[in-house]
Amino acid sequence: MLRRTNLAAYISLTCPHLNLASTIKMTSNGIVAIQGETRVHLDPKRAIDNGITFVSHAHVDHLHNQNGGLLLTSRQTSEIAKIRGYQIQSYLEEYENYSMIDSGHILGAKGLLFGDDVFYTGDICIRGRAFMKGARVPRCKTLITECTFGMPEYVFPRIDETVEKVNAIISEMYAKGKPVILLGYELGKAQILSYLFSHWQPYYHDSVKRINDVYRSFGVEIKNSMGHTEAEKAGLLDKKPWVMIAPNLSGKNNFVQHMKSKYDAITIGFSGWAQSSRFAFARGHDYSIALSDHCDYDELVELVKQCSPEKIYTVHGFVEEFAADLSKMGYDAQPLQESSLDDYL
Numbered sequence: 001m002l003r004r005t006n007l008a009a010y011i012s013l014t015c016p017h018l019n020l021a022s023t024i025k026m027t028s029n030g031i032v033a034i035q036g037e038t039r040v041h042l043d044p045k046r047a048i049d050n051g052i053t054f055v056s057h058a059h060v061d062h063l064h065n066q067n068g069g070l071l072l073t074s075r076q077t078s079e080i081a082k083i084r085g086y087q088i089q090s091y092l093e094e095y096e097n098y099s100m101i102d103s104g105h106i107l108g109a110k111g112l113l114f115g116d117d118v119f120y121t122g123d124i125c126i127r128g129r130a131f132m133k134g135a136r137v138p139r140c141k142t143l144i145t146e147c148t149f150g151m152p153e154y155v156f157p158r159i160d161e162t163v164e165k166v167n168a169i170i171s172e173m174y175a176k177g178k179p180v181i182l183l184g185y186e187l188g189k190a191q192i193l194s195y196l197f198s199h200w201q202p203y204y205h206d207s208v209k210r211i212n213d214v215y216r217s218f219g220v221e222i223k224n225s226m227g228h229t230e231a232e233k234a235g236l237l238d239k240k241p242w243v244m245i246a247p248n249l250s251g252k253n254n255f256v257q258h259m260k261s262k263y264d265a266i267t268i269g270f271s272g273w274a275q276s277s278r279f280a281f282a283r284g285h286d287y288s289i290a291l292s293d294h295c296d297y298d299e300l301v302e303l304v305k306q307c308s309p310e311k312i313y314t315v316h317g318f319v320e321e322f323a324a325d326l327s328k329m330g331y332d333a334q335p336l337q338e339s340s341l342d343d344y345l
């Protein structure tokens with residue numbers, strides 16, 4: 001049986017400006033907006049050889065080798081994608097009535113405003129932090145928003161409080177002669193950490209150093225420093241204490257274990273998930289700190305207010321919960337979910 005919410009996702013919306021109808025739907029390959037004859041694929045999971053594909057940013061869950069069709073993405077995203085081994089032959093940064101808007105998530109991350117009507121946020125953060133400016137938020141009629149942290153328990157502390165807290169931990173460890181490893185995603189979080197804690201003159205994990213170099217090539221003032229392989233070979237890691245910025249991926253756990261057993265290093269993990277004790281994040285590190293490249297709950301609500309949309313679709317994260325909260329606030333909101341109706345469109 002079809003759910004009412006799924007049926008409503010197929011209601012066509014008229015855009016008076018261009019007189020084009022937009023239909024938004026979730027497919028097995030991600031979000032598709034249909035505008036007249038044109039299909040706009042918003043961060044599809046797999047490459048598509050027709051219509052318009054929008055790639056919001058260079059986190060790997062959004063990247064694929066280009067396979068025809070028109071690609072909209074930023075220069076920064078295309079450069080980072082190439083460095084990460086993806087093939088992009090050609091792309092556009094603007095096209096007709098499609099405009100990309102800074103989403104404040106990572107370097108080059110964008111949202112897409114099209115038809116003067118629909119705004120797709122991609123991953124978004126409206127809070128400025130270190131060198132990253134918060135997202136620019138347009139008014140729109142239809143908002144498709146991520147809601148990774150769309151539950152009220154996820155309200156993050158201010159960035160200056162976070163920096164103060166981490167500096168105090170590092171100082172305490174330094175007094176004991178212990179090295180400290182700051183762990184965050186190698187693309188995005190690690191660059192914020194590199195910038196915020198540059199006064200400790202940290203070493204970088206080689207993968208972080210590689211991305212820091214790309215950021216620097218785009219004018220971001222992240223200090224250059226030695227990669228961990230070179231530092232270890234030169235015997236510099238034996239001279240404790242020190243600080244290092246490293247990726248927080250499960251596959252790299254051997255690296256962290258090596259650093260802990262050989263150098264008695266302390267780990268501090270950085271993630272929005274550190275805000276909740278319901279998730280295992282906090283248990284994997286000596287310290288865990290809430291720091292995210294996404295909006296927290298209050299910021300998501302603020303984002304919606306600023307967009308002032310007539311219709312909201314929630315995607316990624318707490319889609320049911322956040323849509324329910326928005327409905328209570330008087331908005332017309334629903335999760336965008338896959339439907340068996342796809343076959344009939």
Ligand SMILES: [Zn+2]
Pocket residue numbers: 057059105123
């Ligand atoms: Zn992302």
